[in-house]
Amino acid sequence: MFDAKSPTRADAVASCPVHAPSDHPKIPAAKVGILLANLGTPDATDYWSMRRYLNEFLSDRRVIDYSPWLWQPLLQLVILSKRPFSSGAAYRSIWNTEANESPLMTITKEQTSAIHDQLHETYGDSVMVDFCMRYGNPSTKSKVQAMVEAGCTRILFFPLYPHYAGATSATACDQFFRALMEEKWQPAARVVQPYFDDxxxxxxxxxxxxxxxxxxxxxxxxxxxxxxxxxxxxxxxxxxxxxxxxxxxxxxxxxxxxxxxxxxxxxxxxxxxxxxxxxxxxxxxxxxxxxxxxxxxxxxxxxxxxxxxxxxxxxxxxxxxxxxxxxxxxxxIPCLNADEAHIDALCGTIRANLKGWLD
Missing domain, CATH: 3.40.50.1400 (Rossmann fold)
Structure with a gap:
């Protein structure tokens, strides 16, 4: 299974730039990052874990676009005092107790590992594949930082939503671009378009x-x-x-x-x-x-x-x-998850979007 704590598994050895002085800091070999993104998941099913997750999710103006002056008092004083209990119970009914994580987290790791393995056969150490969540962990910001530190001078951002919606694809991209804003040396970026008719x-x-x-x-x-x-x-x-x-x-x-x-x-x-x-x-x-x-x-x-x-x-x-x-x-009928035909379809979309960067 893909190890989310080891995002540099595709790293090549760092070295000094050609013609640089001997004391120049070593830099990682340039590569392309493929960053998969999904909605997110609470870290656990207890009240405070659920509250943190729901607060981040329901405070997103892409998800709930009512005026904060009206929405936030209702959210903080009423909804978040009750909903974490019912949502926690719902999550407990499906929780992956063996891995102590939600099924979405387990499946996203499996998808990321399968996509990494297939793309690595084609591109070798030229690519780095990882995933992030719009809400909760691992955060988009942390994964963008990890890719930049690993030498990704280009990042292909892939929201795992077949259909575009402001509350899904758009907010995922918002968060990705916010993360790029904090990088001193920004990588070039591309965003994969919805694939609903692929x-x-x-x-x-x-x-x-x-x-x-x-x-x-x-x-x-x-x-x-x-x-x-x-x-x-x-x-x-x-x-x-x-x-x-x-x-x-x-x-x-x-x-x-x-x-x-x-x-x-x-x-x-x-x-x-x-x-x-x-x-x-x-x-x-x-x-x-x-x-x-x-x-x-x-x-x-x-x-x-x-x-x-x-x-x-x-x-x-x-x-x-x-x-x-x-x-x-x-x-x-279950979602496509890490089904072989689904992974092939996602990798095909990724390859099409890498043209001009990696051919």
């Missing part, structure tokens, strides 16, 4: 669904593609997330050779009083059960790795909504 990503999704269906004697009546929701207002303000999610479902349907009756798009994880993108997954699965669709499968194409929203919300809360409405057979 053929290799669609193929990896399709293969995971085909495997899940092949394992079922009674095939699901409907596949529910559940995407993380955002306020409906964001769509009107120009966020392309909704359109990109719809396109992923359409491309997946075409790849599987299905008609519209066998697949649908929904949105989950609503938070706050506003209307969010609809239909809401928790309501739609109940409606399907009541309409006679007693066997369904649910996948989460917007998540590159299983996390609290998939392992707890989909596989527990949304499953319960379906079964209480009369549903009989609920199949959750």
């Amino acid at each position: 053929p290799a990503y669609i193929e990896a999704l399709a293969q995971s669904i085909e495997r899940a269906y092949a394992a079922k004697e009674d095939k699901p009546d409907v596949l529910v593609c559940s995407y993380h929701g955002v306020p409906e207002r964001y769509l009107r303000e120009g966020d392309p997330y909704h359109c990109q999610c719809q396109k992923t479902t359409r491309l997946l349907k075409e790849r599987l050779g299905w008609d519209d009756t066998r697949i649908t798009t929904t949105f989950q994880s609503r938070f706050g009083p506003e209307e969010w993108l609809k239909p809401y997954t928790v309501d739609e699965v109940a409606r399907l059960a009541e309409a006679g669709k007693k066997k369904i499968a649910v996948c989460a194409p917007a998540f590159s790795a299983d996390c609290i929203e998939t392992l707890e919300e989909i596989n527990e809360e949304i499953r319960e909504s379906f079964e209480e409405a009369g549903g009989e057979d609920f199949t959750y």
